[in-house]
Amino acid sequence: MNWLGWLNTFFTDPARHSGPDAITHRIAEHLAFCGEALLWSVLLAVPLGLLIGYTGRGAVAVTALTGVARALPTLGLVTLTVLLAGVGGTAVLVPLVALAAPPLLVATVEGIRGTDPEVRDAARGIGLTHRQVLFGVCLPAALPTLVAGLRTATVQVIATATVAAYVGLGGLGRYVMDGLATKDFPATAGGALLVVLLAVAAQLLFAALLRYGLPPGLRAQRRAARRG
Amino acid sequence: MDGEPLVRWKWLGDHLGYLWSLTLDHAGLALLPVLIALLVALPLGLLCARLPRLYQPLAAVFNVVYALPSLAVFVVLIPYTGLATKATVMVPLTCYALAVLLPTTVEGLRSVPESVRQAATAMGYGPWRRLAAVELPAAVPYLISGLRVAAVSSISLAAVGALVGQGGLGYLFIDGFQRTFTTVILAGIVLVALLALATDLLLVLARRLLAPWAVREKGAAR
Amino acid sequence: MTSRALRTATALSAAALLLGAAACSSSGGSSDPLGAKSPTASSSGGSGKTVVVGSANFPENVLLASIYSQALKAKGVKVEEKFNIGSREVLYGQLESGALGVLPEYNGALLSYLDPKTTATGTQAVDAALLQKLPASLTVLDPSAAEDKDSLTVSQATADAKHLKSIADLAAAGQLTVGGPPEFKSRKEQQFKDVYGLTFKEWKPTGDTTANAIKDGTVDVGNVFTTDPKIVQLKLVTLADPKNLFSSQNVIPLVNKSAVDATTTATLNAVSGKLDTAGLTALMKRVAVDKDDPSAVAKDWLKANGLG
Numbered sequence: 001m002n003w004l005g006w007l008n009t010f011f012t013d014p015a016r017h018s019g020p021d022a023i024t025h026r027i028a029e030h031l032a033f034c035g036e037a038l039l040w041s042v043l044l045a046v047p048l049g050l051l052i053g054y055t056g057r058g059a060v061a062v063t064a065l066t067g068v069a070r071a072l073p074t075l076g077l078v079t080l081t082v083l084l085a086g087v088g089g090t091a092v093l094v095p096l097v098a099l100a101a102p103p104l105l106v107a108t109v110e111g112i113r114g115t116d117p118e119v120r121d122a123a124r125g126i127g128l129t130h131r132q133v134l135f136g137v138c139l140p141a142a143l144p145t146l147v148a149g150l151r152t153a154t155v156q157v158i159a160t161a162t163v164a165a166y167v168g169l170g171g172l173g174r175y176v177m178d179g180l181a182t183k184d185f186p187a188t189a190g191g192a193l194l195v196v197l198l199a200v201a202a203q204l205l206f207a208a209l210l211r212y213g214l215p216p217g218l219r220a221q222r223r224a225a226r227r228g
Numbered sequence: 229m230d231g232e233p234l235v236r237w238k239w240l241g242d243h244l245g246y247l248w249s250l251t252l253d254h255a256g257l258a259l260l261p262v263l264i265a266l267l268v269a270l271p272l273g274l275l276c277a278r279l280p281r282l283y284q285p286l287a288a289v290f291n292v293v294y295a296l297p298s299l300a301v302f303v304v305l306i307p308y309t310g311l312a313t314k315a316t317v318m319v320p321l322t323c324y325a326l327a328v329l330l331p332t333t334v335e336g337l338r339s340v341p342e343s344v345r346q347a348a349t350a351m352g353y354g355p356w357r358r359l360a361a362v363e364l365p366a367a368v369p370y371l372i373s374g375l376r377v378a379a380v381s382s383i384s385l386a387a388v389g390a391l392v393g394q395g396g397l398g399y400l401f402i403d404g405f406q407r408t409f410t411t412v413i414l415a416g417i418v419l420v421a422l423l424a425l426a427t428d429l430l431l432v433l434a435r436r437l438l439a440p441w442a443v444r445e446k447g448a449a450r
Numbered sequence: 451m452t453s454r455a456l457r458t459a460t461a462l463s464a465a466a467l468l469l470g471a472a473a474c475s476s477s478g479g480s481s482d483p484l485g486a487k488s489p490t491a492s493s494s495g496g497s498g499k500t501v502v503v504g505s506a507n508f509p510e511n512v513l514l515a516s517i518y519s520q521a522l523k524a525k526g527v528k529v530e531e532k533f534n535i536g537s538r539e540v541l542y543g544q545l546e547s548g549a550l551g552v553l554p555e556y557n558g559a560l561l562s563y564l565d566p567k568t569t570a571t572g573t574q575a576v577d578a579a580l581l582q583k584l585p586a587s588l589t590v591l592d593p594s595a596a597e598d599k600d601s602l603t604v605s606q607a608t609a610d611a612k613h614l615k616s617i618a619d620l621a622a623a624g625q626l627t628v629g630g631p632p633e634f635k636s637r638k639e640q641q642f643k644d645v646y647g648l649t650f651k652e653w654k655p656t657g658d659t660t661a662n663a664i665k666d667g668t669v670d671v672g673n674v675f676t677t678d679p680k681i682v683q684l685k686l687v688t689l690a691d692p693k694n695l696f697s698s699q700n701v702i703p704l705v706n707k708s709a710v711d712a713t714t715t716a717t718l719n720a721v722s723g724k725l726d727t728a729g730l731t732a733l734m735k736r737v738a739v740d741k742d743d744p745s746a747v748a749k750d751w752l753k754a755n756g757l758g
Contacts, residue, residue, distance in 0.1 A: 071380050071424030073387040075398060076417040079405040083413065086666060087659050155295055162297040166391065167405070168629075168656040168663070176300045178655060180391070181632035183539040185304070192300030199295035239741060306540075393507075393535040402534065406509050406658045407738050 003189060010175075010190030021174070027194065030171035033161045036089070037096030038154060045101040046146070049108025053142070054134050062109055066102035074099060074160050082167045092164035092171075099160055100153035107149020111142025140215055147214075151206035158199045162191070172198070236411040251419050254396025258386035259427065261318045262378050265325035266371075272326075273333030274359070283334060290327035298324070298385050302392045317389035324385060325378040332374025336367025365439065372435040379431065380424045387420060397423075500528040501709055504541060504550035507534050508658070509737050509744060510598060510677060510730070514554035514701060516748035517725075518718060524758045525717045537633050538563055546587060551709030552718070557593055558697030559600065560704065562637065571694040577702070589707055591715055593700035594722035596730040600638070600696050601688045602628070603674040605664050609687040616690035620671065621648045629656035629663045630673030638673075638695075645695045661686065677727070679735045701725060717757075724755040 010016065016023045052058045077095035085091060115138045123133045162173030175191025178184065240247075276283035301320040309315040340363050348358045390398030400416030403409065501522060505515035512533050519529045532550065535541055542563070544550045557576045561568050564583040570576045573593055580590050602617050609615070612623045620626065628634075628650040635653040642648040650671075656663040660672040661680035674681055674688070676699075681688060703718045710718075733751055736742045752758025 067380070067428055068421055068425065070377075071384055071421045071428075072417060073384045073398065073401070073420045075387050075390065076401045076413055076420065079401045080410065080413045080417065082659065083405065083408060083410050087656070087663060087668060159295055159297045162299055163388065165655075166657070168654065168659050173297070173299070174655065176297065176303060177391075178632040180299075180303045181537045181539065182636050183543075184636075185307075188300055188303045192297060192304060195297045195300065196292060196295050200292065203291070203295075236741065243743075390534075393532070399534065402507070403509075407741060409741050411741070 006186040006189040007193060010186040013186070016190075023194065026170060026172050026174055027198070029169075030158070030161055030173075030195075030198065033089075033092050033096065033164060033169075033171055034154070034157045037093055037100055037157050037161075038150070040093065040097045041100035041104050041153060042150070044097065045104035046108050049105045050112060050134060050139065052105075053109040053112025054130070054138060056113070059109060059113075062105060066106050069098055069102040072098055074163050075166065078163055078167055087168055091167055092161065092169055095163075096157050096161060100157050103156070104146075104149050104153050107145050107152075108142065111145030111149075112138045114145060115141045140217075143214055144210060147206060147210055151203060151210075154202045154206070155199045158202060159195060162195060232408055232410065234410050235414060236409075239411050240415060247415060247419060250397050250399065251423060254383070254386055254398075254420070255423060255427075257314060257317060257389065257394065257396045258321065258382040258423075259379060261321035262325045262329075262375065262382050265322050265329050265378065266375065268322075269326055269329035269333045273330055273337055276330065276334050277337040287331060290323075290330055293323050294327040296320075298388045299391055302389060306392065314394055316392055317386060317394045321382050321386060325382055328378040328381070329371070329374045332370045332377075333367065336370030336374075337363050339370060340366045368439040369435060372431050372439070376428050376431050379427045383420060383424045383427065387416070499709070499711065500530050501714055502530045502532055502549065502551040504531075504535055504544065504553050505533040506538060506541060506553075507536050508675075510675065510734055511554055513733060513737055513744040513748055515552075516745045517721060517752060518552055518554060518703060520745070520748055521717050521721050521752055521757050522714060524752065525713055527714055527717070537631065539633060545704065545706055546585065548587075548706055548708065551706050552714070553704045555590070555702050555704040556598060556699040557590065557702045558699040560590075560702075562641070562697070566637075566640065568697075571697050573698045573700050576698050576700075587707055589705060591703045591705060592719040592722045593702040594725035596701045596725040596727045597699045598675050598677040598701065598727075598730065599691075599699040600630075600634075600673050601676050601691070602671050603661075603664060603681060603686045603688045604671045605667070606685050606687055608664075608670060609689075614687070614689060616692055617646055617648070617695065618692060620689070621646055625651035626670040627652040627654055627668075628671050628673070629654045629660045629669035631655065631657050631660075634673050641695055645693050677731045677734045679731075679738050683739070701730070720757055721752075724757065 011023075015021050049062075052062055072095075074095045077098060078091060081094045082091040112134075119137060119141070120133060123137045124130075128136065161171050162176055164171050165173030165177040172191050172194050175187045175194070179187030179189075179191060272286075276286060298320060301323075302316055305316045305319060309319060344362060344366075345358065348362045353361065387395050387398030387401065389395035390402050395402075397416045397420050400412045400419075404412035404416070503515050503519040503522070505511045515531070515533055519531050522529050535544070538555075538560070541550065541553060545553055557573065557580055561570060561576050561580050561583065565579070568579060570579040577590065577593055584590065602620065604612075604614055612619070614620065614623060630653075632655040634655075639650075639653070642650070654663070654669050656669060656672060660669070661674050661678060661684055663669045664672045664674070664686055665684045671689075674686060676688060680686070701722070703722065705714075705718075729751070733747050736747045737744050749758060
């Protein structure tokens with residue numbers, strides 16, 4: 001149970017420094033899965049969320065759908081997709097999008113619905129069209145919630161992409177699965193650590209985004225909310 | 229897929245008992261940890277609600293815990309808890325559930341406005357009675373909200389345990405994959421989803437029974 | 451206050467009952483995922499000791515373990531089944547520690563695991579070497595005639611294009627990617643180099659998707675077990691192994707000596723006496739192609755051979 005020893009073995013192993021099993025390569029693979037999945041999730045969830053949040057219709061369906069999607073087991077989706085579509089990027093894309101899109105959808109809907117109705121009325125009052133209200137008023141106001149939802153989705157995707165290794169794909173899950181099969185605890189420990197580091201890095205990135213990347217008006221709002 | 233039909237209905241009909249026993253197995257594997265996590269989260273949450281200095285680092289730790297890939301944690305636990313044992317899967321699931329429940333417990337306990345707490349004290353409630361009569365009931369909607377998330381993700385995560393020999397319904401995914409048997413995988417997905425939905429509905433029902441004011445107040449399902 | 455207390459109590463007790471029921475059913479012994487009839491897998495009668503039969507995480511091994519387990523139960527031995535656990539690297543330690551009692555093994559592969567430098571070929575030589583290499587607590591019983599070997603298999607197209615008939619042809623066939631279970635590389639890489647002068651460009655851990663990966667071209671060559679019906683189904687070509695790198699691979703029970711008694715040994719030997727490659731291949735076809743339950747297939751085989 002020698003953790004430091006395991007991690008040392010893992011990181012100093014020359015096979016980890018170059019070639020197909022190199023750490024940088026696996027991280028790149030892992031990020032590629034996650035990035036692609038998140039991109040599709042955003043493309044699917046955000047427009048839909050904007051529509052549902054703004055019109056207020058379909059909110060119940062959204063909650064129900066999200067609940068079901070959150071319950072779908074990733075391992076099951078991955079194996080099913082591989083059997084139906086063969087091994088490849090799609091195999092891991094479908095389950096990860098199924099995992100990330102629902103929380104993103106919910107976050108978008110809640111963010112838009114959370115806009116102060118008086119502000120919306122005022123905007124309509126001064127003559128803005130629905131589209132202008134949505135994109136000029138509601139969306140910016142919803143950004144913090146949206147970004148927070150994206151953060152949750154990202155962390156979950158990073159952690160769950162490890163399962164892709166079961167069907168022979170790459171990524172950091174490779175270290176974990178191969179380590180399990182060959183009783184190579186350094187590999188498992190190293191793989192787990194790398195995933196955690198990646199997830200923590202993503203969280204820090206989003207935290208920085210939320211603190212510094214928002215429009216100035218919202219930043220002031222958040223600062224006030226935090227203080228109070 | 230080499231002529232294998234998507235669903236072999238006869239197989240499903242013949243194996244209902246097998247599927248049922250796997251479902252029960254899975255329910256125990258996934259939900260017992262959530263229960264244990266709840267029992268830990270209540271006193272721990274209480275402590276954290278009173279002592280913010282304790283809560284900050286604890287929350288950060290659990291944040292990290294939640295980011296750990298479940299498979300890696302299962303594998304790493306094997307030397308301690310044994311191979312293909314329930315403990316190997318249940319211990320990490322408890323930790324994941326706790327990572328979800330602790331923040332919601334703290335939020336729930338803190339949700340009581342100071343004025344209400346002071347009113348209770350003014351009415352002569354001691355701290356324990358105030359806890360039982362005011363703070364805990366107020367925390368119930370938050371707790372149930374957290375329980376719903378924890379339970380559903382626990383049910384989903386437990387399937388990964390099949391890769392270390394203890395996965396309840398997760399075994400169906402491995403078997404189906406090895407034998408190119410989509411029926412089995414689909415059965416597993418549907419059963420896991422149904423189990424999660426049933427648990428979710430039970431918890432919503434529980435909230436309605438335990439905290440009917442919350443439903444009336446909020447209107448929209450939370 | 452009273453009515454609410456009543457409601458609270460009802461809700462809580464209902465929830466507790468439900469969870470308790472689920473917990474009880476799941477903690478009642480280890481359940482055999484393959485036992486279509488009963489969730490518990492222990493039988494009564496016979497000597498007091500319970501034999502734990504384990505298996506690796508692929509269908510054939512589960513089938514063999516089920517054959518052993520049911521044969522033992524038919525003779526009144528108490529059996530606990532722990533199937534689908536993992537690869538040999540994980541199982542072996544469990545057997546040594548006594549957590550597992552019986553494992554279906556393959557003599558050649560087991561010997562390579564214990565002694566990567568072994569050159570023993572032929573069932574008798576391999577078994578003799580095994581008995582030498584195994585620690586004092588473990589032993590192997592009689593080997594069966596049935597063999598399931600690792601292999602290097604290619605698609606028909608690749609075999610035609612590169613004129614491949616045996617593994618010896620691979621060295622000259624250029625840079626190839628090879629697929630197989632994750633442990634394939636660490637087990638065999640050195641041996642391929644030593645015996646055939648063969649190195650691969652890339653090792654892809656295709657695991658259970660290997661046969662399809664070969665067909666789709668994801669890998670050029672892969673390790674498909676020789677009794678896998680997919681070889682015939684996908685029209686794959688298994689390369690000949692003239693230097694016997696994969697050695698003999700007779701199915702053989704690997705046991706922890708303290709876990710087995712005379713009855714168990716005799717029963718398992720009787721099973722080994724009746725098992726042959728053709729029979730095993732036919733059984734695997736039932737499991738993998740017809741999707742029959744391994745436990746049902748095992749039961750039928752035992753009945754047909756007068757052992758169950």
